[in-house]
Amino acid sequence: NAGVTQTPKFQVLKTGQSMTLQCAQDMNHNSMYWYRQDPGMGLRLIYYSASEGTTDKGEVPNGYNVSRLNKREFSLRLESAAPSQTSVYFCASSADRSRAFFGQGTRLTVV
Amino acid sequence: AQSVTQLDSQVPVFEEAPVELRCNYSSSVSVYLFWYVQYPNQGLQLLLKYLSGSTLVKGINGFEAEFNKSQTSFHLRKPSVHISDTAEYFCAVSVAGGTSYGKLTFGQGTILTVHP
Numbered sequence: 001n002a003g004v005t006q007t008p009k010f011q012v013l014k015t016g017q018s019m020t021l022q023c024a025q026d027m028n029h030n031s032m033y034w035y036r037q038d039p040g041m042g043l044r045l046i047y048y049s050a051s052e053g054t055t056d057k058g059e060v061p062n063g064y065n066v067s068r069l070n071k072r073e074f075s076l077r078l079e080s081a082a083p084s085q086t087s088v089y090f091c092a093s094s095a096d097r098s099r100a101f102f103g104q105g106t107r108l109t110v111v
Numbered sequence: 112a113q114s115v116t117q118l119d120s121q122v123p124v125f126e127e128a129p130v131e132l133r134c135n136y137s138s139s140v141s142v143y144l145f146w147y148v149q150y151p152n153q154g155l156q157l158l159l160k161y162l163s164g165s166t167l168v169k170g171i172n173g174f175e176a177e178f179n180k181s182q183t184s185f186h187l188r189k190p191s192v193h194i195s196d197t198a199e200y201f202c203a204v205s206v207a208g209g210t211s212y213g214k215l216t217f218g219q220g221t222i223l224t225v226h227p
Contacts, residue, residue: 004154031211040120042201042217043155050211058214090154092213099145100213102154 002026004103006091012109013081021076021106023091029101031094032074033058034066036087037105043090049074081110113138113204117218124192125226132187132221134202141207144185145215146176149199158200161185162207172196197225 007022025032030051035043035058045058049068063085065077074093078085088107094100118133136142143162147155159170166178176187185202199222203215 031213033213040219042115042117042219043203043215044217045214048211048214059216092155094211094213096210098212099157099160100155100215102147102156104154105152 004091004093004101006089006103006106008106009104010107012111013078014111015082017081018077018079019081019108020078021089021091021108022073023075023103024073025091025093025101026072027093027095027101028071029093029095030071031096032068033092033094033100034064034074034076035090035092036060037090038087046076046089081108083110086110113140113142113206113216115202115204115216115218117200117202117221119221120219121222121224123224123226126194127191129190130188130192130196130223132200132202132223134185134187134218136183136185136202136204138183138204138206142204143207143212144176144178145203145205145212146170146174146185146187147201147203149201149220151198155201158187160212192223192225194225194227196223198223 033048034046047066052071091103092100114137145160146158161178202218
């Protein structure tokens with residue numbers, strides 16, 4: 001049972017490059033989320049999707065876009081990476097009225 | 112909007128000693144409360160949650176937490192810690208009544224280090 005799978009696990013980008021972080025869940029959950037984790041700041045919500053076909057901004061959406069491709073997959077895109085986007089990114093999913101399950105994270109460095 | 116404050120960034124403790132990790136929150140609406148644990152280089156795992164009912168909540172690995180509405184606190188406790196409890200712990204809230212329990216506001220995290 002894989003749960004929430006994120007790819008890649010590590011990535012180094014140059015400033016201005018673009019990339020897409022992939023996330024897939026196999027638990028038939030309606031809701032999916034993208035968080036970033038920075039030292040001393042906990043996790044902050046970037047975007048979320050309450051159901052297939054819908055997405056909404058979270059606390060820190062600037063510089064990111066998302067796509068809910070289908071019920072299983074929720075991708076996060078950085079169009080023009082900046083050093084301030086160096087972080088660990090977590091994808092999560094949840095069923096209605098149930099706890100969130102988190103992926104293992106993607107460690108992104110922008111140089 | 113909601114905010115969560117974890118009062119200690121680091122807590123060192125000796126093995127078999129008790130520990131308390133403190134969490135206060137602020138919200139203009141009712142919230143659900145959660146504690147998550149993150150082991151090194153891993154994702155987050157749920158320790159316990161408070162949705163309603165009894166204010167003392169028991170979770171996995173011998174942890175428990177008490178919801179205090181008047182003090183807007185949700186402190187995490189364990190009577191006797193083990194080396195394996197060394198990890199970072201996060202307190203989080205979500206708006207009560209919603210269906211998306213994963214839409215969370217997190218505290219800054221507390222690193223618990225258990226020494227032999």
